[in-house]
Amino acid sequence: MPSHLEDAATVDLGFARIDLTRKHRCGFPEVIYAEGKAVDGLIQIVSTLHTAGQGCLATRVNEAQSAALLSTFPHAVQERIGRTFWLPSSNQPSPPTGNIIVVTAGTADLPVAHEALATAQAMGINTELIADVGVAGLHRLLAQLDRLRQADVLIVVAGMEGALPSVVAGLVSVPVIAVPTSVGYGASYQGIAALLGMLNSCASGVAVVNIDNGFGAACIASKINHL
């Protein structure tokens, strides 16, 4: 049995069992998915991680959770559009490295893009945003081609038909992480159309994460960047 598992420390809060070796095993501490969590429990989990000297990222933080967390942890960083909360560890952070560019097809994809940006920043990566370059006006994308080619990883966020990752991946040699969004109506089925489109990309070098999962895209992009 590898030693990482044997000495694994957890803190049992009764309703939650905090994994304190996640950072050691996987490169980043356990992240809190705040959706539907009670404010009290949320604060307990954040405190536990913080006390253990780990940075603490929470995603899908709503207004009430956000207010409560900020009043308890006034030094935390909140991203309102992306609904993230980030309380860095008290250790001196390393300067950011690498270069992840987040690209969106439309304006309505911005909340997902900002979740990705905040996540990657918490993970110590340099980020850029290129918004609203969807395929209906192709010249907007082509004008950004030189920037796109200088990224280490591209996160491409799109709803509706989700065609942007295919077009981008046909123009660059860097890996593309595609994020379908629930933007659209009718037969977009809350992101199914975009998800299926991205899974069937005719351009190679594309991998896909869950609908609206800006966080997940940034996680794998950061792991790639830390190689």
Place this chain on the structure above:
Amino acid sequence: MPSHLEDAATVDLGFARIDLTRKHRCGFPEVIYAEGKAVDGLIQIVSTLHTAGQGCLATRVNEAQSAALLSTFPHAVQERIGRTFWLPSSNQPSPPTGNIIVVTAGTADLPVAHEALATAQAMGINTELIADVGVAGLHRLLAQLDRLRQADVLIVVAGMEGALPSVVAGLVSVPVIAVPTSVGYGASYQGIAALLGMLNSCASGVAVVNIDNGFGAACIASKINHL
């Protein structure tokens, strides 16, 4: 009651009821969907239409049907890749008009494209084919832009993620009829991915027909062209 309905002539073959006023009402005679039809019945229907002085188009004609039809109607035109059969009426045809361009994303989309081409030709339209200009190699499409802009209607045929109609419609001012194909595997679900993608096109001016329905795309394109 409009007179077209009152004097409507049909021929009742028992198993089929041939609509002889379809051409008068809708601009083109009844078309035969050959899938699963017995060879004998097929020949009876073709004969009925031909005797009534109408052109007769059949689609989805398999090898056996094709051989039998051709031996009975040696003057008919068969399109092997698109699996169509066309027996013109004995009247002197008008010279073709207009200009429909059929565009495909890949090589595997060609059978559907050829069904569209043969249908439009039977309907008296000039046609062109631009094959294999999918978005994974965008320059292939951009190199054809001047030709695309000179069409009256574009029929854009694509499988997998079906992104091509969105990209094309963002570059031209002519109407785009999008045809999803069942090309792909896994999460393409025999054309669902492409169909949903096309229905959710972020570019405006796109309408969609059934999966693999090259015939239907040519029908509406021809009606547009005859305006």
Place this chain on the structure above:
Amino acid sequence: MPSHLEDAATVDLGFARIDLTRKHRCGFPEVIYAEGKAVDGLIQIVSTLHTAGQGCLATRVNEAQSAALLSTFPHAVQERIGRTFWLPSSNQPSPPTGNIIVVTAGTADLPVAHEALATAQAMGINTELIADVGVAGLHRLLAQLDRLRQADVLIVVAGMEGALPSVVAGLVSVPVIAVPTSVGYGASYQGIAALLGMLNSCASGVAVVNIDNGFGAACIASKINHL
């Protein structure tokens, strides 16, 4: 590279990248999908287009957006049932041309029909509405047959089983753009039943747009009409 792409002008608002050559490339300026957009951003986008001398159409405009837009742009035209906003360019408009008829199966389909009507009018087309002629009372439709046959394009809007486009397309020679609506309950699945019905129309000459997409139907109809 065609010159249209090279000299393409965009205005980068940070959260949105306005495509000022859309009208040149595609025949009509960029249209705003207002769903979920902040009022401030909306006003910025409308101003940008208006300042550039372009007409500005917005769809899916809610009450709050509508009030804010109208107080900023008092000369704009609002369509309450169809939830559209239209700010014409300051150029003298050409007189409307052509003839698009929008047909609905039922009363509940009217919001989608009005989105189509307002869009087509903004695009400079003459329009008519024939409401509530669904197939449960066929004589209502047959009584309108002469009008239907004089249109250049028909937009047929229906929910539930979506049978109306098939019936109409079997009676006329003009192209039919079918719009499924989310009207219905239970196994209508917010418009899937109508959408699938229309994609499988046994009458030829029908193409389909997304569920509730009156805007999209009017776009392609207008492109057809401008041929």
Place this chain on the structure above:
Amino acid sequence: MPSHLEDAATVDLGFARIDLTRKHRCGFPEVIYAEGKAVDGLIQIVSTLHTAGQGCLATRVNEAQSAALLSTFPHAVQERIGRTFWLPSSNQPSPPTGNIIVVTAGTADLPVAHEALATAQAMGINTELIADVGVAGLHRLLAQLDRLRQADVLIVVAGMEGALPSVVAGLVSVPVIAVPTSVGYGASYQGIAALLGMLNSCASGVAVVNIDNGFGAACIASKINHL
């Protein structure tokens, strides 16, 4: 406990348990769904019912089963298109009563229609067939309106978009049993489009059976007719 259940007789063949009181309880003996049944077992079941003095209907009978059954029971009636087998009881049959009309949208719907016709005939009902009157050529249907209105029950069989039952039910006052068929391709999804269409009929007085279930339609139609 009602006496019908207490004295219920069954014959246990090991692999099958024949229900000899079905006719008493439900008005018609147990019917054999032949799909995938071994020829030997099939013959045993038919013999058991016949010996018990009951008529025996089998559906979905394939070529091999058909040949074997006919050689064992030479007096049986086979319907090739509808794939049914009917061995009447040796009792003198009552003369048929009532009037069920089976209507089809197209030629490809005929196998399902013939399954319905053979079933209703076995159940002692007079039947008629009106084939190929789909909505793409509405005059074909309207020409049959007087006949349709004289039926006791209508069975309306259609694939593709399945619009015919809605149109028929809007024209008559008799009950309509709708049968979706798997005729079509692409987004017809083996009959889903027609099934959903029929369940969402805007005309009232329509009830639906399973896809391709001509047998089931005839069962309920016959029960209605025996009232």
Place this chain on the structure above:
Amino acid sequence: MPSHLEDAATVDLGFARIDLTRKHRCGFPEVIYAEGKAVDGLIQIVSTLHTAGQGCLATRVNEAQSAALLSTFPHAVQERIGRTFWLPSSNQPSPPTGNIIVVTAGTADLPVAHEALATAQAMGINTELIADVGVAGLHRLLAQLDRLRQADVLIVVAGMEGALPSVVAGLVSVPVIAVPTSVGYGASYQGIAALLGMLNSCASGVAVVNIDNGFGAACIASKINHL
């Protein structure tokens, strides 16, 4: 053209086209689906039908609509659980005939059952209700067997797995109209489980209407009863 269609009278209210010959053609006047209709329009439609001497049934009437309608038409009959409104014609009604029994699997199916009961009563049929006899306690159903067998038609309403129509149809010889309801959670998918179950009933003599469509079940049951 049959004369019924030629002299068909409609009243065009602009937003609605009232079909005044529906009763003549189909046996009952046009029925109003109130969902989402404005109160003003609703009152106009009811008035139009009433003025024409026809009974007027509305379904899916919400609280606000209900209050407004009742204050305008104080003689109307409202069914709160089933959400129906019924304004009889001023003609002397015939005494009710026949016997439709509505059976429910559970208590939560009652709103759908009451829609069916009110509809059948408006159509002039005698009705009975047998509630909460689902298959989890089979003796509750078996105790009602004699009553069930004396009905002319059974309407069987069930959610969750929707097994009740199969069990009932195996015990009786009268036709069974099955109504799936959206009662359930998780993998019931708002009635899909029950709908699919009923379409695949192993007992014959079952036909199905849309999910929660008590109205539709009563329509066809009434047509059967009027035979």
Place this chain on the structure above:
Amino acid sequence: MPSHLEDAATVDLGFARIDLTRKHRCGFPEVIYAEGKAVDGLIQIVSTLHTAGQGCLATRVNEAQSAALLSTFPHAVQERIGRTFWLPSSNQPSPPTGNIIVVTAGTADLPVAHEALATAQAMGINTELIADVGVAGLHRLLAQLDRLRQADVLIVVAGMEGALPSVVAGLVSVPVIAVPTSVGYGASYQGIAALLGMLNSCASGVAVVNIDNGFGAACIASKINHL
């Protein structure tokens, strides 16, 4: 006919038909699914069961129902997180037996776990909870392995990809009842991802109940425990 069915007692409340022999037949009295039930009816049903000397369990009890029930039956036990209500019969209860452990993948699965715990306790079983041991931090699960192996039955509750039951079942020899939850977003489709995952478990010895059905899992686990 077995005697249990013949002498079966029910109480007919009009809107509900209480099954008083459920405990005798199935081992536990009828349980009330409170979702959508009126408070008055709920109290009537509870009273009927209580008067008959039976314990009464209700699930999915909302705040208002909960308050009303507790004021009427002050001795009842309420579980707020699991939303259950339990009024024991006045008979002296037997001491609890057996050992069911409920395991959750995450914190958000706790409401479903508590429904299972309260149900099993009402059925007279000893229970334990092991929360938040999902597969992203495997050591949390492995640290509990000895406890898991001493259970009689394991109820494993998980949302998202629902991998936990497979991993657990590969480590123990006791039966595993898997409960998918609606925890997740995007392509989790309210629990479909977890449900399909559990149905396709590569480890044997897993059976599955409906999404979020903690009650159902405890029912079968208790039946297993009472063997």
Place this chain on the structure above:
Amino acid sequence: MPSHLEDAATVDLGFARIDLTRKHRCGFPEVIYAEGKAVDGLIQIVSTLHTAGQGCLATRVNEAQSAALLSTFPHAVQERIGRTFWLPSSNQPSPPTGNIIVVTAGTADLPVAHEALATAQAMGINTELIADVGVAGLHRLLAQLDRLRQADVLIVVAGMEGALPSVVAGLVSVPVIAVPTSVGYGASYQGIAALLGMLNSCASGVAVVNIDNGFGAACIASKINHL
């Protein structure tokens, strides 16, 4: 780390990694899913398990695999209808214990039932089969009630609407493992209708395994039986 994992023995065949401690951990050796496996590989895996002194069960064995296996292992037991292969370990088997009854709704469900029977027998359990007692002829089931109540566990196998497990579970106090089968056509969707029905059973005490998974049902039933 628990010792069971540390000393876990595996045999690496390159293409397969045989788990020799499965029996120790989970109570029964690793079972081979033969679908699509090459005959050579199959024989290697069986030999590996047999040499290690373990019994070896294979499921979904086709004709060719079956012949090859039997010629190599002439003492194995093959079940043709259920398509299983069973090579007992050379140790003296314990006499079978317990009592699992497998119940089927129809004749076509027998292959799945036989897979369950052979699996349970290999696991050392006494088994019985009650075939063809579906709900269309309820008396067939009620006549078996006393037997059903004496089982330790019931495995209930049904296709089409899958109603049988609900009806059975409402009559007995033993746990019911429900197996949906792919028997049916049209809207049965290869077992989805039955699967959804069983997941939504209104009777409590039912858990479900994958479609056609007789093996999986027997696994959990055997684990229950070994408690």
Place this chain on the structure above:
Amino acid sequence: MPSHLEDAATVDLGFARIDLTRKHRCGFPEVIYAEGKAVDGLIQIVSTLHTAGQGCLATRVNEAQSAALLSTFPHAVQERIGRTFWLPSSNQPSPPTGNIIVVTAGTADLPVAHEALATAQAMGINTELIADVGVAGLHRLLAQLDRLRQADVLIVVAGMEGALPSVVAGLVSVPVIAVPTSVGYGASYQGIAALLGMLNSCASGVAVVNIDNGFGAACIASKINHL
């Protein structure tokens, strides 16, 4: 316009338009998806790429295509299990770099794994295979943990419930590309269960490609490796 697009060379074969700058833009030449392509066309495309001095990879090559290609290009490398064909360019290849490990849950996932291995090798990457370490026997995986942690990228291939990528990603800090396979039956729906499971992974750092898309996984893994 970036110069890469302006000077882009294509070869137009009529039925296919070979993209000769794919390698320059995206890092690897155009790859041929052989499914359904005629042998003649396939050879023409391979020749075109080879003549242009590019390596040529084809996937999904069937037996007939394979034989024809090998007789024309005897120096090519064929991978039978993974169905790939690889004709290196005549240039001296660089020595392979990096380290991609392909991990499978079961034996049946091997064809997809071999497609990934062959693709990555063609792209110049060192590869390893760890087969059959699915979660039903967790110790098999844990025994490989040290190897897994030394990879640059992991490609994790699994069918059925697809749990393996979640478990692996919770144990390592390298990026995980998850490949769902169509291995399974019943409710696995040809890979949907695994696909949804992987998209909803509770462990972060996972991105997903299409079902059975070993090629696509290797493409993005190689792009990551070339960073």
